[in-house]
Amino acid sequence: MQTSIKNRDRAHIRQTGINPNHWYVVAQSREVKQDPISVTLWHQPIVLFRDSQGQIHALEDRCPHRQVKLSHGQVVNDWIECAYHGWRLDTEGNCAEVPYLADNQKLPSCKIRRYPVQELDGFIWLFLGEDNPDSIAPLGLPEWEHLNYIATVSIINCNAHYSYLIENLMDMYHGHLHHNWQAWTDAKLESIDEDDSRVDAHYQAQSYYRIDKIWSISQLFFPALRRLHPEPLEVSYVYPHWVSTLGQDFKICCLFCPISETQTRAYLIHFTSLNAFWRLHKLPVGFRRFVKDSLYGSAQKLLDGLVRQDVVMIEEEQQSFLQHPERNNYELNRALVSVQRLIRKQAELGNTEFSC
Structure with missing residues (x-):
């Protein structure tokens, strides 16, 4: 049976987004070493990094201070440090330290998004959506x-x-x-x-x-x-x-x-x-x-x-x-x-x- 794919359907399918409530692969395990790396999953810039125990973490790839990429920085004491001013964020995405914070200043309450992530079968799997990530399992190998x-x-x-x-x-x-x-x-x-x-x-x-x-x-x-x-x-x-x-x-x-x-x-x-x-x-x-x-x-x-x-x-x-x-x-x-x-x-x- 020959099927004609109509113009409106063709445009529809070639612009369709993803269902974010699934586990996607964003890197091989071997790609994420000591330094942070930047990946993008459906328009979302994400920074991946490992803590001192080798555990993978995933945050929005932006510093809430000046909005530059955190992936330019480094990991210090299990926190990710922005290359621009040295602000440090913990693995939950909270501002944890500002090196030049004055005694009369409070630590900013800014926070960036943390993404559920897991390392499985040689790959880094990330859950982009808002649903419970435990509701669906990664494909796995x-x-x-x-x-x-x-x-x-x-x-x-x-x-x-x-x-x-x-x-x-x-x-x-x-x-x-x-x-x-x-x-x-x-x-x-x-x-x-x-x-x-x-x-x-x-x-x-x-x-x-x-x-x-x-x-x-x-x-x-x-x-x-x-x-x-x-x-x-x-x-x-x-x-x-x-x-x-x-x-x-x-x-x-x-x-x-x-x-x-x-x-x-x-x-x-x-x-x-x-x-x-x-x-x-x-x-x-x-x-x-x-x-x-x-x-x-x-x-x-x-x-x-x-x-x-x-x-x-x-x-x-x-x-x-x-x-x-x-x-x-x-x-x-x-x-x-x-x-x-x-x-x-x-x-x-x-x-x-x-x-x-």
């Missing part, structure tokens, strides 16, 4: 620490609305773009399930890889060793993130950090399963950890190549929309219609549609 999975991470910086990226990830027909970069070919959409929180698209595809021999990892580097075989290809928009599995061998996740209507940051994580190697599971945990750590990033060239090709197309889509919003899209993949429906529903739930 149980494979991150599991010894049977090898991880590779590619960072996506895309000058486009987040809907373009999620549509790209849900559309398995665009494999025509990637040729030998991807792990599968000849995808066919079989069915779709959807509700108010997720869209599951069920494809059947031909996989190039079978991770069942000790030398299987070499298939990543030597295309001649690859053999096509049928595998189920499952892709899911678990709002606001994305998860995909190809048979039993591969899992890929994309963790979203929408920045604005025309900018998106995301983390694409590729997991290769070692579950088929039952002898490996009997070896000492220390050795298995060594294998896992040594093979980290083994799919980097492949993953980065896919990302580069996708970003070019996604940014061209964004520019085309900005220059010619009157033009219609004609979509044959029913999964993308479901994705747009979910984006609208979640935006309405968060009361952020068309917000800045």
Whole structure:
């Protein structure tokens, strides 16, 4: 069935905000070290920093004194110190110390916003909304620490609305773009399930890889060793993130950090399963950890190549929309219609549609 995406709907979806009452990923754990760093989640500048115990904290990235960025400063005695005048704020966002406060002056009662934040599975997860953050759990990546999975991470910086990226990830027909970069070919959409929180698209595809021999990892580097075989290809928009599995061998996740209507940051994580190697599971945990750590990033060239090709197309889509919003899209993949429906529903739930 061919679906015409009307002008008003197209404009609607490309300007739609996020539902802030979810956990979003704003950084990798390894990105937040001793110095504060600045991140942005849907127009909100946020400063991340660690205290002396390594605990992550997140505040508005502004000093209430002169409104400059706190991320220019440093962490002193577990408080964040502004680089401009040395004002210090505690981890709750309260003004805690002013170095030149006179004896007859009171400490200012100003306060900035503190955001719920947690460190989980190698990433920093932040809750932007006003709802109870305990009411919903982060997506999580149980494979991150599991010894049977090898991880590779590619960072996506895309000058486009987040809907373009999620549509790209849900559309398995665009494999025509990637040729030998991807792990599968000849995808066919079989069915779709959807509700108010997720869209599951069920494809059947031909996989190039079978991770069942000790030398299987070499298939990543030597295309001649690859053999096509049928595998189920499952892709899911678990709002606001994305998860995909190809048979039993591969899992890929994309963790979203929408920045604005025309900018998106995301983390694409590729997991290769070692579950088929039952002898490996009997070896000492220390050795298995060594294998896992040594093979980290083994799919980097492949993953980065896919990302580069996708970003070019996604940014061209964004520019085309900005220059010619009157033009219609004609979509044959029913999964993308479901994705747009979910984006609208979640935006309405968060009361952020068309917000800045």
